Amino acid sequence: MSETSIQGFWQRLGCRLLGVWLRFRSIDPEDPKTLVTGHDRPIIYILPVSALSDRLALSIFCQRLGLPSPDNQISLANGRRFPAHMALFDATHYRRHRGHVDRSTSLDQLITVLEEYPDSDVELVPVTLFWGRAPQRERVGLRHLLTADGWSLVGRLQRLAGVIINGRSLEIRLGEPASLRTLMAHGDVDEQFNRIRITRFLRRYFRRVRLQAIGPDLSHRRTLIRRVLRQPAVLAAAHDSALERGEKDERALQRAERYGFEIAANMSAPVLRFLYQALGRLWNRLYDGVDVHGIEDVEALAGTHELVYVPCHRSHIDYLLLSYVLYQQGLMPPHIAAGRNLDMPLIGPLLRRAGAFFMRRSFKGNRLYAAVFNEYLHQLLSQGHPVEYFIEGGRSRTGRMLSPKPGMLSMTLRSHARAPGREMAFVPIYIGYEKVLESNAYIRELRTGKKRKETPLGLLRVLRHLRQPFGRVQVSVGEPLVLGSYLDQRFPDWRSQEAGSEADWLREAVPELSLEIATRINHAAALTPISMVALTILATPHRTIEIDLLMRQLKTLYALQAQLPGGKRVRLPEQGPPEWLARSEYLGMVSRIEHSLGDLITVSDERAPLLTWYRNNVLHLFALHALVAFAFRNNARLDFMTLERLLAPIWPALQQEFFIEADDKDFTEHLRGVLDVFIALGLLKGNGDTWQRPETGDEARERLYLLGRAIQPTLERGFILFSTLMHYPSGTISREMLEAQSQLLAERLTRLQGLNAPEFFDRRLFAGLLDSLERDGWLWQSQEKLNFDARLPEALMKSRTLFDPALRHRLTELTAGRSHTESSA
Numbered sequence: 001m002s003e004t005s006i007q008g009f010w011q012r013l014g015c016r017l018l019g020v021w022l023r024f025r026s027i028d029p030e031d032p033k034t035l036v037t038g039h040d041r042p043i044i045y046i047l048p049v050s051a052l053s054d055r056l057a058l059s060i061f062c063q064r065l066g067l068p069s070p071d072n073q074i075s076l077a078n079g080r081r082f083p084a085h086m087a088l089f090d091a092t093h094y095r096r097h098r099g100h101v102d103r104s105t106s107l108d109q110l111i112t113v114l115e116e117y118p119d120s121d122v123e124l125v126p127v128t129l130f131w132g133r134a135p136q137r138e139r140v141g142l143r144h145l146l147t148a149d150g151w152s153l154v155g156r157l158q159r160l161a162g163v164i165i166n167g168r169s170l171e172i173r174l175g176e177p178a179s180l181r182t183l184m185a186h187g188d189v190d191e192q193f194n195r196i197r198i199t200r201f202l203r204r205y206f207r208r209v210r211l212q213a214i215g216p217d218l219s220h221r222r223t224l225i226r227r228v229l230r231q232p233a234v235l236a237a238a239h240d241s242a243l244e245r246g247e248k249d250e251r252a253l254q255r256a257e258r259y260g261f262e263i264a265a266n267m268s269a270p271v272l273r274f275l276y277q278a279l280g281r282l283w284n285r286l287y288d289g290v291d292v293h294g295i296e297d298v299e300a301l302a303g304t305h306e307l308v309y310v311p312c313h314r315s316h317i318d319y320l321l322l323s324y325v326l327y328q329q330g331l332m333p334p335h336i337a338a339g340r341n342l343d344m345p346l347i348g349p350l351l352r353r354a355g356a357f358f359m360r361r362s363f364k365g366n367r368l369y370a371a372v373f374n375e376y377l378h379q380l381l382s383q384g385h386p387v388e389y390f391i392e393g394g395r396s397r398t399g400r401m402l403s404p405k406p407g408m409l410s411m412t413l414r415s416h417a418r419a420p421g422r423e424m425a426f427v428p429i430y431i432g433y434e435k436v437l438e439s440n441a442y443i444r445e446l447r448t449g450k451k452r453k454e455t456p457l458g459l460l461r462v463l464r465h466l467r468q469p470f471g472r473v474q475v476s477v478g479e480p481l482v483l484g485s486y487l488d489q490r491f492p493d494w495r496s497q498e499a500g501s502e503a504d505w506l507r508e509a510v511p512e513l514s515l516e517i518a519t520r521i522n523h524a525a526a527l528t529p530i531s532m533v534a535l536t537i538l539a540t541p542h543r544t545i546e547i548d549l550l551m552r553q554l555k556t557l558y559a560l561q562a563q564l565p566g567g568k569r570v571r572l573p574e575q576g577p578p579e580w581l582a583r584s585e586y587l588g589m590v591s592r593i594e595h596s597l598g599d600l601i602t603v604s605d606e607r608a609p610l611l612t613w614y615r616n617n618v619l620h621l622f623a624l625h626a627l628v629a630f631a632f633r634n635n636a637r638l639d640f641m642t643l644e645r646l647l648a649p650i651w652p653a654l655q656q657e658f659f660i661e662a663d664d665k666d667f668t669e670h671l672r673g674v675l676d677v678f679i680a681l682g683l684l685k686g687n688g689d690t691w692q693r694p695e696t697g698d699e700a701r702e703r704l705y706l707l708g709r710a711i712q713p714t715l716e717r718g719f720i721l722f723s724t725l726m727h728y729p730s731g732t733i734s735r736e737m738l739e740a741q742s743q744l745l746a747e748r749l750t751r752l753q754g755l756n757a758p759e760f761f762d763r764r765l766f767a768g769l770l771d772s773l774e775r776d777g778w779l780w781q782s783q784e785k786l787n788f789d790a791r792l793p794e795a796l797m798k799s800r801t802l803f804d805p806a807l808r809h810r811l812t813e814l815t816a817g818r819s820h821t822e823s824s825a
Contacts, residue, residue: 015056015060018056018057018060018167021163021164021167021168022060022167022170023169024170024171024172029174033067035174035177036174041122041123042076042084045070045085045125046085046087046124046125047086047087047088048128049088053131053160053162053163054129055070055085058129058172061172070084071084071085072084076110076113076117078113078117080113082106086106086110107199108195110180114180114181121179121181124177125175125177126175126202128172128173128213129172130170130172130213131166132166132169132269132273171213173209173213175205180198184198208302208303208304211302211384212303215332216384216385221261221264221266225257225376227379228375231375233374237256237368237370237371238252238255238368239252240368241255255368256371259372259373260372264357264376265336265357267353267354267355268354271354272327272333275320275323275324276328279321279324280324283324286437287470287471288470288471288472289472290472290473290475291472291473291475292325293474293477294477295331297427297479298329298331298427298480299331301427301480302332302386305422305424306382306384306386306422306425307386307387308412308424308425309322309334309386309387309388309389309427310389310390310426310427311428312390312430312431314399314431314432314433314617315395315431315433315438316395316438317437318395320354321475322334323336323355325475332385334355334386334388335385335388337387337390337408338351338356340360342356343358357380363407373411374411378418381412381416382419391404391408391514391517393405397442397759398612398759398764399612399614399615399616400616400619400658403764403767404518406510409513410510413483413506416483417495423483423484424482426481428477428521428524430474430475430476430521430524430525431475432473433471434471434529434583435468435470435530435587442610469586469587472528476524477524478569481517481520486516487509494509515659518659519660522567522658522659522660523567523569524568524570525617525618525620526571527561527571528614528618530589530611531617531618532618533581535557535615535618535619536550536553536554536557537602537603538603538612538709538710539707540709543603546598546600549702550601551577552699553706554577558573559681560622560625561622563677563680564625566620566621566660568661581601588607589614591603612757619658619710619714620658622710622711624654625674627650628675629704630712630802631708632704633802633803634802634804637690637691638692639690640671640691641689643691644667646798646801647671650715651667652772653718653769653773653778654714656772656776657765678704682694713760715799715802715803716746716749716760717760717766717769719803719811720742720745720811720815721738721766721770722792722799723796723811723812725786726793730787731787733786734784735781735784735786738786739766739767743761743762747760747761749761749810778792
C-alpha cells in the first residue's frame with residue numbers, strides 16, 4: 001500500500017470518527033455555497049496553521065454542505081498538482097522558532113507556477129476555525145487552555161482536549177475568495193518580495209477575523225489594575241488626595257487600588273459561553289425571536305476600529321441581549337459600563353464576569369476615583385477592547401430617548417485624543433421590544449415618581465413572568481460614526497489641542513456628539529405592531545376604536561413611513577394590519593369588544609399608561625406628519641405661507657426633543673414633502689398653493705384627526721411651559737421652579753380630563769424641552785434665572801391658533817389660575 005493510500009485511509013477514518021462529534025455552531029457567511037461555487041478557477045482553502053484537527057474539521061464541513069472538498073488535488077499548467085488546502089505557516093515550526101514564521105512551501109510553489117504560466121489562476125478562500133471563542137489572558141490556567149481558542153498556539157495534547165471539550169460548538173468562517181493572480185499583479189517585480197507581501201496580506205486578514213471574534217488579548221484583572229495605578233494621572237490624584245487627608249501616598253494608592261477592584265470587569269470565557277447558552281434558552285422562553293438588522297456594518301469595522309456600542313436603554317435585559325446578539329453573530333462581546341446599583345450579591349459577580357465594569361452615579365468630590373475610572377476606561381479602549389455604555393444614563397421609563405448624559409462620552413473623547421492613532425467608531429443601536437419585561441414597574445414608577453431599589457430578590461421576581469408571551473425583539477444597528485472623521489469635519493484643529501476638561505473643542509464636541517448619536521439611534525427605530533396600534537388607539541378620546549377604522553389607520557401609518565420615512569434606517573413591520581392587531585391581542589395589550597354592528601378594540605385604564613411607552617418608542621418617526629395633521633385640526637383651509645409661518649418656529653424644538661436629524665433640506669422642503677404624501681393618501685385636498693382637510697363625515701378626516709392627536713400631548717406640554725413662563729418677567733423665575741410648576745399644571749390637566757397618563761407630566765420631559773430651548777437660544781440663564789426676549793411671546797401667540805378654542809381656553813385657564821394662586825400665596 002502506497003504512502004498516499006495510507007494517508008487517505010487515516011484521513012477518512014479521522015473524518016468519520018470526528019464527524020460523529022463535531023457540531024458547527026455558527027457559520028459565516030450564512031450560505032457558504034455562494035462563496036465557493038460558480039467559479040471557473042480551482043478553489044484552494046487557506047488555513048492559518050497546519051493543524052490536523054482544523055484540516056479534518058474543514059473536510060467534514062465541506063462534505064456536509066456539498067462544497068468542493070479540501071482533500072482533492074487540483075491540476076494546473078504543465079501537469080503540476082497541488083492540494084486543495086494549504087496552511088499559511090507551520091504551527092510546529094512556529095512554536096520551536098518563536099518570532100520567525102515559516103511560510104507555506106506549497107503556497108510558495110503555487111506562486112512560482114503562476115509566475116511561469118500566466119494563463120493559470122486559482123481562487124484562495126481563507127478559512128478560520130474557532131474551537132470555543134475566548135480571548136487569551138496574560139496568565140492563564142489549565143482550564144482556560146483546555147476550553148478556549150485564544151491567540152497563542154497550543155500543543156497537540158492541548159488541541160486534542162480543546163477538540164473534545166469544544167467540538168460541539170465549533171465556529172467556521174469562510175472569507176471572500178481572492179484571485180491569486182490578482183494579488184500577484186499588485187506586487188513588486190521582485191518575486192521574493194511578492195511572496196512575502198501575499199503572506200502578509202493573508203496574515204492581516206486572519207488577524208482581523210480573530211480580533212472580530214475574540215478581541216485583543218485580555219490582561220488579568222489584577223495586572224490591568226496595577227497598570228492603571230502606575231499612570232501619571234492616577235499617581236498625581238493619589239498624591240493630592242494624600243495631602244488633603246494628611247496621610248501618606250501609600251494609603252491613597254491603596255484606596256485607589258480598592259477603587260480599581262470596585263470598578264474593573266473580570267471577563268471570563270467560560271461564563272460568556274455559559275451565558276450564551278443560558279440566554280439562548282431564556283430568549284426562546286421569553287420571546288418569539290430576536291431580529292437583528294445592520295450587523296454587517298459592525299463586522300466591517302470590527303478588527304480595525306475601537307468599537308463603542310451606544311444602545312438606547314429600555315430594559316435591564318439590554319445589557320445581556322446585546323452581548324448575546326454580538327456573540328451569536330461571531331463578534332466579541334463588549335465591556336459594559338453598568339451602574340454600581342447592579343453590583344449586588346449573586347448578580348454583580350456574574351455581570352462582572354460577563355464583561356460589566358461598575359461606576360458610581362457621581363464622581364463629584366472624589367478626584368481619585370475619577371482618575372482611576374478614567375484611566376481604566378482609557379486602558380480598555382487603547383488596547384482595542386469593545387466597550388458599551390448607555391448615553392441616556394438610566395432606563396427610559398417613558399419609552400422615548402432621554403437627554404444624553406455627557407460623562408462617559410467626555411471620558412471617551414479624552415481617551416481618544418490621548419491616542420488618536422487607532423480609529424474609533426461609535427455604533428448606535430436601537431432596541432425595540434414588543435413587550436418590555438419591566439412594564440409593571442415602569443407604570444408604578446411613573447405614578448409614584450419613585451424608583452424601587454434593585455435587589456437580587458427583586459430581579460428574581462421577574463422570573464414569575466416567564467410564562468407570559470413577550471413577542472419579538474428588534475435590534476437595529478444605526479449608521480456608525482467614525483470619530484476621527486467626525487471631529488476633523490467639525491473641529492479641524494482638535495488633534496493639535498490638549499484634551500483636558502477645559503479644552504474648547506471638547507466642551508463643544510461632547511454635546512454635539514451626544515445629540516448626533518441619539519439621533520442616529522432614533523433613525524434606526526423599528527416599527528412594531530404594538531407601537532402602531534398604540535399610536536392609533538391612544539389618539540381616540542376614550543381609547544376605543546372601531547376595528548375598520550383601526551385597520552385603515554394602520555395602513556396609513558405604514559404608508560407614511562414607506563413613502564416618507566422619519567429616519568434613515570426605519571424598519572417596517574412584516575405582514576399586515578390584521579396580523580398586527582392579532583399580535584396586540586395575543587400579548588394582552590388591547591382587548592376586543594364584540595358588537596353586532598362591528599367589533600370594537602379598546603384598552604383598559606390599567607394598560608393605557610403602558611401603551612404610551614410603546615407609542616413613544618416610535619413617536620419621533622411621525623413627529624412632522626403629526627404636526628402638519630394637527631395644524632388642520634382647528635383650520636379647515638391653510639395656504640402654504642400661513643402653514644409654514646405657524647409650524648416653522650415649533651419644528652426646531654420638536655427636532656431637539658425627539659432627536660430628529662437637521663439635514664441639508666430646509667423646513668420648506670420637508671413641509672412640501674409631507675403635503676404631497678398627504679394628498680396621495682387622501683388626507684388633504686390640494687388646490688394650487690392651498691390645502692384643505694376632508695369634509696366632516698369623510699373617513700379620511702378621521703384618519704387625519706387621529707394622526708394629529710399623536711402629537712397633541714407634546715404640544716400641550718409646550719403650551720403649558722410657555723404660558724407659565726410668560727406669567728413671569730424675564731429673569732425672575734428659576735428653571736427648577738418653572739419645571740415644578742409646569743409638572744403640577746400638567747398633572748392637574750390629566751386629572752381634570754379623567755386620564756390615567758402619568759407619562760404626560762413626567763418632569764424630565766419639561767427639563768428636556770428647556771434644554772432644547774436653551775441650545776437654540778430661545779432661553780438663557782443669568783444668576784440662576786431664566787431670561788428670554790420678544791421672540792418667545794411672539795412664537796407663543798402664533799402657536800395659539802393651532803389649538804381649537806375649547807382646548808386653548810382650557811389650557812389658558814389652567815395656567816392663568818395656577819399663576820394667580822402662586823402670586824396670591
